[in-house]
Amino acid sequence: MDKLLVTGGSELEGDIYTSGSKNSALPILAATLLTRDRCVIRRVPDLSDTNYMVQILAALGAHVERASGTVEVEAEKVISEAPYELVRKMRASICVMGPLLARTGVANVSLPGGCVIGDRPVDLHLRGLEQLGADIKVEGGSIYVKAQDGMGDREINMRGKHGSTVLGTDNLMMAAVLTKGTTVIEGAAMEPEVKDLAHFLKAMGAKIEGAGTRRIVIEGVKELQGAEHTVIPDRIEAGTFIIAGAIAGKRLTVKRCNPAHMTAFLKSLTDSGYPVEVTSDSVTVSRAASPRGGDIRTEPYPGFPTDMQAQFTALYANVPGISVITETIFPQRFMHAPELNRMGAKITLEGPTAIITGVDHLTGAPVMASDLRASAALVLAGLMAKGETAVNRLYHIDRGYENIDEKLIMVGAKMRRVRE
Ligand code: EPU
Numbered sequence: 001m002d003k004l005l006v007t008g009g010s011e012l013e014g015d016i017y018t019s020g021s022k023n024s025a026l027p028i029l030a031a032t033l034l035t036r037d038r039c040v041i042r043r044v045p046d047l048s049d050t051n052y053m054v055q056i057l058a059a060l061g062a063h064v065e066r067a068s069g070t071v072e073v074e075a076e077k078v079i080s081e082a083p084y085e086l087v088r089k090m091r092a093s094i095c096v097m098g099p100l101l102a103r104t105g106v107a108n109v110s111l112p113g114g115c116v117i118g119d120r121p122v123d124l125h126l127r128g129l130e131q132l133g134a135d136i137k138v139e140g141g142s143i144y145v146k147a148q149d150g151m152g153d154r155e156i157n158m159r160g161k162h163g164s165t166v167l168g169t170d171n172l173m174m175a176a177v178l179t180k181g182t183t184v185i186e187g188a189a190m191e192p193e194v195k196d197l198a199h200f201l202k203a204m205g206a207k208i209e210g211a212g213t214r215r216i217v218i219e220g221v222k223e224l225q226g227a228e229h230t231v232i233p234d235r236i237e238a239g240t241f242i243i244a245g246a247i248a249g250k251r252l253t254v255k256r257c258n259p260a261h262m263t264a265f266l267k268s269l270t271d272s273g274y275p276v277e278v279t280s281d282s283v284t285v286s287r288a289a290s291p292r293g294g295d296i297r298t299e300p301y302p303g304f305p306t307d308m309q310a311q312f313t314a315l316y317a318n319v320p321g322i323s324v325i326t327e328t329i330f331p332q333r334f335m336h337a338p339e340l341n342r343m344g345a346k347i348t349l350e351g352p353t354a355i356i357t358g359v360d361h362l363t364g365a366p367v368m369a370s371d372l373r374a375s376a377a378l379v380l381a382g383l384m385a386k387g388e389t390a391v392n393r394l395y396h397i398d399r400g401y402e403n404i405d406e407k408l409i410m411v412g413a414k415m416r417r418v419r420e
Pocket of ligand 1: 022023024026092119120121122123124125126160161162163164165166167168189193306307328329330372373400
């Protein structure tokens with residue numbers, strides 16, 4: 001199991017480049033199952049999660065080729081069963097359900113397992129497909145979905161008690177593109193990744209209006225064709241580097257990103273006194289002369305993203321005063337807090353709220369990564385800590401960050417991956 005040894009105190013300077021978005025690439029790869037033609041997807045980040053998706057596509061019968069960021073998929077024939085051995089490795093594999101249903105009329109997908117960031121039900125996915133007119137049975141740990149005659153011409157509300165659902169909206173959009181009639185999705189997730197998927201589906205010939213808003217209208221078509229697509233930049237990877245710049249930047253420029261997708265957290269950063277310069281595709285950030293704490297609430301897009309919460313918790317650990325972060329999407333997503341406290345942070349949890357009292361400095365310590373964004377937070381904390389931080393269980397970070405250590409070393413970070 002790899003671990004990362006991070007020596008704190010280095011200054012970051014220069015340009016760091018953003019990869020393609022993991023959370024766009026995963027459903028877009030799943031969408032290639034909707035056609036028997038060849039699809040070419042560019043800027044797919046090389047991550048263990050995208051590798052799982054490639055394996056899942058192959059297991060479902062597709063022919064897949066992957067070379068330096070480009071994945072070509074030809075799903076001439078498709079098997080409609082995604083077994084537990086595949087699905088258990090990655091929750092996002094649930095997004096093959098919509099395409100399998102649309103393409104073959106049936107989908108048999110194992111229920112994804114538990115997740116360390118909290119309870120992650122799929123009731124909204126199922127409710128949406130049911131309202132689309134599909135017949136659904138959950139039995140023996142598997143979901144069986146069957147298309148019924150007359151699917152389509154429906155108005156479906158996808159809002160749940162924590163707001164909209166990203167993969168649920170993706171699944172429904174993919175299930176609806178080949179059904180008869182018009183499907184209206186109300187309460188749709190507005191995340192840029194949903195819009196990116198819609199762009200790809202439209203390039204395949206789908207008729208979709210309103211992706212990126214609360215209301216998506218899909219007019220079913222008979223079949224889809226092969227298409228080429230370039231995945232959008234990963235706003236969360238870019239955001240993580242931006243926090244690295246706020247923590248240790250002499251002047252760090254995060255390039256090849258889309259600042260328009262990062263408005264909420266860039267505002268939190270400037271509100272806390274960090275100098276941020278934005279162009280159409282880059283963000284430059286450095287340490288603040290006198291940073292202030294913040295008060296953050298995670299929300300669905302365009303609000304402050306839950307996937308940036310852990311990184312801001314790490315940042316505020318070392319900012320004078322008291323900061324408050326409330327997690328409304330995944331209320332238990334604070335596995336990083338006790339680990340940061342082991343490094344000398346003062347974070348107390350009151351239900352879904354973290355109260356962070358800024359300390360003078362953090363001290364390097366062995367810490368345990370528990371999920372993707374929590375691991376990123378620990379690496380960031382290591383950059384500012386005195387001494388060495390050993391981030392164990394690094395495989396979590398490799399699920400969602402392409403060569404994070406190499407990229408940070410290029411701009412001056414001191415860290416070393418140790419293979420054990
Ligand atoms: N929810 C339900 N029922 C459902 C689906 C979701 O109650 O059927 C709840 C969830 O429990 C949560 C909220 O709705 O409280 C939002 O969850 P959502 O469905 O939007 O999450 P997701 O689609 O499974 C994606 C990202 C996550 C990101 C969330 C929220 C992918 C592959 N994953 O998950 O990314 O945190 O949206 O923005 O797109 C990450 O990259 O580290 C990550 C966890």
